[in-house]
Amino acid sequence: METIKFLESGKLILEKWIESSQTPDENRLDIWISANNLKSVVQSLVENHWGYLVTITGLDIPAVYDQDNVEIQPGQLEALYHFANDAAIITIRVKVPYSKPQIDSICDLIPSATIYEREVIELFGFDLLNTPNTEKLILPDSWPDGVYPLRKSFTNLQDLEISKKEQSND
Amino acid sequence: MNTDSENFYTQIVNKLKNWARINSPWVIHFNSGSCNGCDIEILATLTPRYDVERLGIKLIGSPRHADVLIATGPVTLQALDRLIRVYEQMPDPKYVIAVGSCALSGGVFDGCYSVIGDLNKVIPVDVYIPGCPPRPEAIIYGVVQLLDSLRKGTKPSKFIVPNDIPDFILKEKINGND
Amino acid sequence: MNLSLHPLILLLVFPGGLFLMNIGLMYEWADRKLVARFQSRVGPRWFQPFADTVKLLAKEEIIPNGVHKIMFQALPIIALTGALTAALYIPMFGFEAAFSFEGDLIVSLYMLSMMTLSIGMAGANTLSRFTIIGATRALTQMFSYEAPFLLALLGPAIAAGTWNIGKINTFAGENIWLILAQPIGFIIAVVGLMGKLELPPFDSPEAETEIVAGALTEYSGRGLALFHIGKNVELVIGLTLVVIFYLGGIANPIEFILKSAGLFLVVSALQSMFARLRIDQTVGLWWRLGALMGLLQLLAIIFGRYLGEILR
């Protein structure tokens, strides 16, 4: 019962920013917000001592094409900020397009977020504004710039080289 | 006469060198992307139940002091440079033992984007020890195989340690409980 | 045993040189075996240190980039020579010392310090960070244990009224074991010896978990072997000194073996009983506790002698 109380209080804190929300599980609450509001949302959670940041998950939603190869829906990246308070989990979800994957950094509010932020920068190509450290954390030093292994379009480094060669041949 | 005695002495010196090499393999351990399983088992060989010091095997930290490189893991791109550097820092003669399925073929990680997969693609390997992870007994057996081939005077031909070492400890324990 | 041998033979064969090296290797084996037994392991075979040394000698020696080459090669030799020379003044194995004069105690002690000094220089000579930190630690440690160790050995010397190791030996043989008369001095001497030899728990100069192998990280092959031998020789000499000073001296080989073995057991037990001290803790221990206790005991001895003379 405590869990439900936690979720309700969390929802109350965040009420004014919620664009849409859902409860996929009894101990979870998913909240979609716009990218501009992220900082104020996190700030209000931190100020109200609602749980702690578990991690930031990145999701890749590739572009959808119709039969004639026309883009119906542009590719998007989604960042999921999981906050946990005992058993209750609030997930703050932010969607940004490939063309402008910019999200405010929350490192000044939660210093430990830097590792998660570096992770999503490397693996998904998010652009986190004002994040203190953008050095490589996980990928090898020799990794090519602009290649994000966790995007659906990436298959393999060797394939990458092949397609590059093909492009230059064309 | 003179050359004969010289030959005799070189022979003796060579025999002595070989004997020393067999009886004092100093080992350096390098993890190039392993899941820790193999590393723990390598560490376990030092501990009282297995105690490799009785064979003269010593785990040391500096590659400059080492004779044998024990490498685990599927060789990640990031660890690649270091692995080669460690191998190059070791003074001759040096040997390499690959421990675990990952170092043999990539194991479950074969085909991952940041993994090379086979230790032999990077540095020459002398002994392979399969298993995920191999038991400490298997690791000791692998090192002993290397030493045996040194005794015979050949650089070890690619020798693969069978992974069917009986679980005598367990059987003993359960039987003892009856 | 007052044969007039050529000094070079004395240095290279007996009591220095070959004999000491072999004894040193045996000591190393005993040390490792005892520690292994304390850790409930089987431990190495008896020829292990010998095999290690031969193997190291036969191995390629890599001279890293950016070092002073002559220094790099000379330092191990200097270290070993220092230790071997020190052995000339010590009545090894129950025989009389090869050389002796009034004050040879001081000379041999400082010959022993050559080892640490060489290790320190070797560390500073190579460009690796680990070696530099190892060198700093080795020298720091040397400065801290040297004084208490000397004070601890000074006690018996004052009691015997001589600076000659041979005479102290005779004095110790004729009187009550000094371990009973000066227990504090004995403890400081044993612990000081462990500090000198960088045995655990005073092994922070070569703490493998922090700085790989300390000052010797970059040494391979011959250089490493020579340093190893030098350390072993130092172990022999150090133990012999303590036996001479505190355990009633050595009159014959059997006494030497028995007493050394006994002392060895204590040292090995101490090694396996403690966690490594940080370098600052080591220094603190020595200066705050070691030096002070050593001084106190020295004062007590001087006072005792003074009192004894008055009474007489």
Place this chain on the structure above:
Amino acid sequence: MTEGKKEKFIVPIGPQHPALKEPGNFEFTVDGEIVTDAAVRLGFVHRGIEKACETRNYTQDLYLLERVCGICSHVHATAFVLGVEKLAGVQAPPRAEAIRVLAAELERIHSHLLWFGVAAHEAGFDTLFMYTWRDREVVMDILETLSGSRVHYSVNVLGGVKIDIDQKLSDLIKKDMDFLEERTEHYMKVVTTDETFLGRTRGIGTLSRDRAKLLGAVGPTARASGVKRDIRVNAPYSGYKEFPVKMVIDQTGDLEARFVVRLKELYESYRLIKVILEKIQPGDIVTRIKRKIPEGEVISRVEAPRGELFYYIKSNGTEMPDRVKVRTPSLCNWGTITDVAVGHKLADMPMLLAGIDPCFSCNDRMVEIRSDSQPSQIMDWDGLRKYGIEYYK
């Protein structure tokens, strides 16, 4: 050295470093012996499993995820299995849940003993290291008898477990638990009374409660600082609903507290294992589960030996997951290292690192599994793969 010209240099610890049997690069900027700055570089064990996983189904992923880490393989599998079961709407039988907890607690014992030995080794206390590892072999034997493997137990399958325990084994485990309890008492004495050891742990690396909360520390690191974070208690999962555990808390937050917390957790594990062996109900150990998992997202949290393990699994209705995100406990605790390290001595660093019980393989796992829509594609060999890609172009 003249004043103001203090030389600073960086001492890298790792990636190839004897203190850490696993790679990971820490750069400590040192002024003399004092650490003035700390930075971390991971990625030496970054295997990027996800791409090879594109054609792997849930069952195959289970075995892959076990190999994220060789120390806590069971909890990884448990977290994944629990998540997938939730997605599929399947509940594992009670006996299976109990066996999962049993294996998890055995793993905790093995992991804590391992950590204790390694930490002692970092402290230069090799005798203690040898003793703990000798005793650890007892647990390894149990695990091997239980599952057939010393490291990767593969206890879990989707929908249950694949091993069962019998009376003989249960008696053996009980006997061994008594033995280990006795040994742990001894270690407790060493940790709390041995002067040289206390010199290396007491008052070192103190992490205050507020800092721990802010930095998001988890597991024993957080609990040693008085933060009540233990998923087994906060959000009981699997068999922990039936077999509750007590949370072990300490207030001081220094290295000694972390030692004490972990050792006390060992007692708790011994107790729990005995309770489970007493009360375990006979019954099935596995239920059927469909190959295709319904579409959905699930979050699964379990308490690994090192702290909270977090799984996010997204399914798209096929045999393969769309995305699996793993957040391992060690990653959370990194922040505390860089925070606490400054001002300590270089000699304390290995102990500090050991204090959080780091697991590099865990951090670098990035086992982010996604699936493309071509399950028939064989991706294992380079040539075939290139052929396949070109074919589909």
